[in-house]
Amino acid sequence: MARKSSTPKSEMLHFEVSAGLKRIIGRDLITDDEVAIFELVKNSFDAGASKAQLYFGNDSVTIVDNGHGMSKQDIIDKWLLVAYSEKRELEDSQSEAEDFRDKIQERKHYAGSKGIGRFSADRLGHSLHLQSKKGGQREPVHFVDVDWDAFEVDEKKKFVTVPVNYSENSAFDLPAEISKPRSGTALEVRGLRSDWPREKLLKLKASLAKMINPFGQKVDNFELKIIAPRELAEDAITLKEFKEEQKGSKEELLEPSWDIVNGRVENFIFDTLTEKTTYIDVELIGSGRTIETTLVDRGEEVYQVREKNTYSALRRSGARVRIFYLNRSAKMTFAMRMGIDSVNFGSVFLFRNGIRVYPFGERGEDILGIDARKAQGARRFLGTRDIIGQIDVSGSEEDFKEATSRSQGLVRTKAYVDLVDFFWEKALKRLERYVVGVSWPDKGEANASDLSRLLNDGGRARVIQVIGQLARSRDIELVSHSPRLVDILDAKSDEFEGSLKSIRVIAEKAGDSDLLNRIGSAEKRFTQLQKAEEEAHARAEEERQAREQAESRASKAEKIVADVEAKYSELEERVLFLTSATSLDYDTVVNLHHQIIIYASEINALAGNFLADAKGAESVSVDEALTAFEQTILLNQKVLAVARFATRATFKLDSGQIEEDVASFVEQYINEIGQEYLANRINIGVKSEGGSLKKKFKPIELSIVIDNLVSNARKAKASRIEFALSQGAKDELHIVVTDNGRGLSEKLGSQEDIFQKGVSMTGGTGLGLYHVRQVLDGMDGSISVKETSKKGTSFLLRFTK
Numbered sequence: 001m002a003r004k005s006s007t008p009k010s011e012m013l014h015f016e017v018s019a020g021l022k023r024i025i026g027r028d029l030i031t032d033d034e035v036a037i038f039e040l041v042k043n044s045f046d047a048g049a050s051k052a053q054l055y056f057g058n059d060s061v062t063i064v065d066n067g068h069g070m071s072k073q074d075i076i077d078k079w080l081l082v083a084y085s086e087k088r089e090l091e092d093s094q095s096e097a098e099d100f101r102d103k104i105q106e107r108k109h110y111a112g113s114k115g116i117g118r119f120s121a122d123r124l125g126h127s128l129h130l131q132s133k134k135g136g137q138r139e140p141v142h143f144v145d146v147d148w149d150a151f152e153v154d155e156k157k158k159f160v161t162v163p164v165n166y167s168e169n170s171a172f173d174l175p176a177e178i179s180k181p182r183s184g185t186a187l188e189v190r191g192l193r194s195d196w197p198r199e200k201l202l203k204l205k206a207s208l209a210k211m212i213n214p215f216g217q218k219v220d221n222f223e224l225k226i227i228a229p230r231e232l233a234e235d236a237i238t239l240k241e242f243k244e245e246q247k248g249s250k251e252e253l254l255e256p257s258w259d260i261v262n263g264r265v266e267n268f269i270f271d272t273l274t275e276k277t278t279y280i281d282v283e284l285i286g287s288g289r290t291i292e293t294t295l296v297d298r299g300e301e302v303y304q305v306r307e308k309n310t311y312s313a314l315r316r317s318g319a320r321v322r323i324f325y326l327n328r329s330a331k332m333t334f335a336m337r338m339g340i341d342s343v344n345f346g347s348v349f350l351f352r353n354g355i356r357v358y359p360f361g362e363r364g365e366d367i368l369g370i371d372a373r374k375a376q377g378a379r380r381f382l383g384t385r386d387i388i389g390q391i392d393v394s395g396s397e398e399d400f401k402e403a404t405s406r407s408q409g410l411v412r413t414k415a416y417v418d419l420v421d422f423f424w425e426k427a428l429k430r431l432e433r434y435v436v437g438v439s440w441p442d443k444g445e446a447n448a449s450d451l452s453r454l455l456n457d458g459g460r461a462r463v464i465q466v467i468g469q470l471a472r473s474r475d476i477e478l479v480s481h482s483p484r485l486v487d488i489l490d491a492k493s494d495e496f497e498g499s500l501k502s503i504r505v506i507a508e509k510a511g512d513s514d515l516l517n518r519i520g521s522a523e524k525r526f527t528q529l530q531k532a533e534e535e536a537h538a539r540a541e542e543e544r545q546a547r548e549q550a551e552s553r554a555s556k557a558e559k560i561v562a563d564v565e566a567k568y569s570e571l572e573e574r575v576l577f578l579t580s581a582t583s584l585d586y587d588t589v590v591n592l593h594h595q596i597i598i599y600a601s602e603i604n605a606l607a608g609n610f611l612a613d614a615k616g617a618e619s620v621s622v623d624e625a626l627t628a629f630e631q632t633i634l635l636n637q638k639v640l641a642v643a644r645f646a647t648r649a650t651f652k653l654d655s656g657q658i659e660e661d662v663a664s665f666v667e668q669y670i671n672e673i674g675q676e677y678l679a680n681r682i683n684i685g686v687k688s689e690g691g692s693l694k695k696k697f698k699p700i701e702l703s704i705v706i707d708n709l710v711s712n713a714r715k716a717k718a719s720r721i722e723f724a725l726s727q728g729a730k731d732e733l734h735i736v737v738t739d740n741g742r743g744l745s746e747k748l749g750s751q752e753d754i755f756q757k758g759v760s761m762t763g764g765t766g767l768g769l770y771h772v773r774q775v776l777d778g779m780d781g782s783i784s785v786k787e788t789s790k791k792g793t794s795f796l797l798r799f800t801k
Helices: 021-025 033-046 072-079 086-093 100-105 117-124 148-152 198-211 214-220 229-245 269-273 328-338 370-374 414-439 443-447 457-471 496-510 513-552 555-569 586-615 622-645 662-677 699-715 751-755 768-778
Strands: 051-056 060-065 125-133 141-147 165-169 184-192 223-227 263-265 278-285 290-297 300-308 320-325 348-352 355-357 387-393 477-481 658-661 683-688 694-697 720-727 732-739 781-789 792-800
Touching: 021 117, 021 148, 033 051, 033 060, 033 117, 033 184, 033 198, 072 125, 072 141, 072 165, 117 125, 117 184, 125 148, 141 148, 198 223, 198 229, 198 263, 198 355, 269 328, 278 414, 290 414, 300 457, 320 414, 328 443, 387 414, 414 457, 443 732, 443 792, 457 477, 457 496, 457 768, 477 496, 496 513, 658 662, 662 683, 662 694, 662 699, 662 720, 662 732, 694 699, 699 720, 699 768, 699 792, 751 768, 751 781, 768 781
Parallel strands: 051 223, 348 387, 683 720
Antiparallel strands: 051 060, 060 184, 125 141, 125 184, 141 165, 223 263, 278 290, 278 320, 290 300, 300 477, 320 387, 348 355, 658 694, 720 732, 732 792, 781 792
């Protein structure tokens, strides 16, 4: 039997929203007081405000901004409409052709866009009092009062039936400490659910400081200020104590804003770090078509390169990354200036549209996988404990969408994937190559706050290798490089030959014709020097063979020497210099004679080559002449040093190198040799504070360091020079050399220039301190100006294991 068909009766049904929704999108969603404050600050930022004031009363928290404000109709149609976001609507209507810098200046991207940020006030207190005024003289101030507890009386009650009170006033009604805006919005949270003691306020201020983007401060012109009247007295005491503690300090310190509640919330961390650290700055320029990378090391721009932007999803994002590498010295500076150590401060933060995205940068969070990679090679990679930095990007919700959970960061969109790769390939890995390749090979760099340890042949060679490797890429345009760090090394340096290929690549890529010409001259000099050394060693070999024949006839003398050495080995401290020449053994004299032959032969060969070149050329360049004389002077200094040793030294110089305590050598050389040969019109003193460092070194070269420092002080009209020896860090010896001369000239562009070839403030050759740095470089040491004035100069010499 066929079933009878019937038409079903239908009608439209609708979802109803209970009053319980308020708790779900309010107190239950925002579970932290700080996050609730962040949401309110973000609303002020998105309202186009240039200033926001955060006021903490006895039982209230008020945030006031000078943004666009709202009319009564705006309040009805937008503010009271749950989940409506005018920001999202405006973003969707924008032209894709607009440039990022125009967008960010006009605030066309926003920090939030979910339309529920205002419900974060439910987390903070039981009720909310809103005041808002739109621009215009006749516009009244609109008041809205919301009792959050009224939504919880009966959760079956419909959300839309819970009333809120509206009224109007002619002016803002705010505490006297708050500056009243002409237009804008004030949200006063009343009946606080929790207290705000001083410790909690300081923690909030520190978190807000990390929330504010340093790039955004300059571009967005957004200022946030905390006002807490009850904390003013304690702030004044803290500031007074800080100033008392810092009296007489030579370090220029910022006021301790981390310990003061009242005042502007500022993210000045990058200004604190720029002069003391190595950092890389990568940004999109030229309408996002070009990537520009700049690497700076302790105030010196090492290089700047440009390349085509291949990240299509980032073209209009204005992406920028800045990462700072913190060595031990920079970490100490950070802690002293910021009042918190760098590890607890955080690592690489991400800012979207000028406001921080959590949990990027939080301690223990590794969303970018930095620490996971470091675990694969601690000596090859940087970790979150080594760096502080930021990623800055602007974009819509479609490109850079925050995850629903605050702990997940951003959703994995095409733009976000490109951004992460941009961070790794163009920023972190390039900084890493420099730090691992240039700074880490020198243990002393960990404690260096300036470039002194890199301004030698060893340091320059490492810098040249890193830049040369980058410049070899066809896609890279080398815009600039540091002339102080990228220059031709001394021809006698071990790194000279290996650096030539890289420095030639750099010169060709930069179009530096002058540097290319100097490279050609340097290669020619190097060939001549190699030939001179070969001839010198050949003559020395002849002398060595003659000496061996003489030694075979002196077995009895050898036995006497062995007995003497056995007695010396019983001494608690090795005596490196004799008090008289009467007990100097035959073997030592022969060895010193051997060294003199080598150095004299090299001088003879250098002079011969230079004269031959001069005869065959129409003219000789000043640079070639200076180089020839500089090398001759250094060799002659070595001959003089050997001549002084000839009557006092107890060590053998077969290889020109010994393994002894550097501190003992310096102290004994000054007392036994310096007082006799160097103390002409100057008093030489040495003071030991227990420092020591046993290592291999060439005594002749170390004596040249001492000789040149004494000579330099004498030329500066000093009557006294003192060498103070002390222990530095582990496996490090410090020697502070202080004279009472007339100090360095103020005409020097930088104090470090005094170590450059040809620079002299005393009318000399300008080679003395240059040779000092060259010699110390070969010993894994360094020299820097500690301080100078019209009353004298102090140099700091560092020796490492």
